[in-house]
Amino acid sequence: MGDVVVVTGPPGSGKSAVGAALADLLDPSALLEADWFFGRWRCGGVDPWLPEAAPQTAHAGRAAMAATVEFARSDAWVVYDGVLHADAARDLASLAAEAGAAVHRAVLLPPVDVCLARVATRTGHGFDDPVATRxxxxxxxxxVDGTADDAVVRDDAASPSDVAARVRDLLLAGALRVPGPVTTGGARP
Incomplete structure (x- = not known):
């Protein structure tokens, strides 16, 4: 059984670049981009960051979590790239524990001005809302206020590969594990 590594944070925090770089550092690995699940809605779809999208995002979020756990069954590291708050991470940890996998979570949190600048200048991405970013x-x-500093990466100057290496090192040191139900065996330390 593989483990799940969540790379999360607000828009513009570097989730996609760091998640891809992290997946390249773990072997075997799979990269699951949560945005894909939230972008499946067509007719009647509501932008997932809007409050009125909650019914749709709930279904998309559960589908993303189920796919993540299914990939973990393949004995690969599964890197989940997407917005996943603490409560949802605990839900994912409970679901993963039923399959014998553990969940680890790194929050990327550069200063808000860095996130805003990245969101404003990126191309090929449908999200560019500064109010929602804030x-x-x-x-x-x-x-994350008051949580272990190891679980939060605030460095905005490092390259995605450097941040991914730091996340990998924290992961392997056991510093990113999301508390979940006690399981017996199967999950990597």
Whole structure:
């Protein structure tokens, strides 16, 4: 059984670049991009960051978690790249524990101005809302206030590969594990 490594944070925090670089450092690995699941809605789809999208995002989130756990059954590291707050990470840890896998979570949280600048200048991405970016940044900042510093990567100057290497080292040291139900065997330390 493989383990799940969540790379999360607000828009513009570097999730996609760091997640891809991290997946390249772990062997065997699979990369699951949560945005794919949230982008499946067509007719009647609501942008997933809007409050009225909650019914759709709930279904998409559960589908992403189920796929993540299924990939973990392949005995690979599964890197989950997407917005996943602490409560949802605990839900994922419970689901993964039923399959014998553990969940680890790194929150990327550069300064809000860095996130805003990245969101404003990126291309090929459908999200560019500065108000939603500020809101999500504030939510992550409040969530990690007082948590172990190891689980939060605040460095905005390092390259994605350097941040991925730091996350991998924290992962292998056991510093990123999401508390979940006690399981017997199967999951990597």
């Amino acid at each position: 809101t999500m940044h504030a939510a992550f900042a409040a969530e």
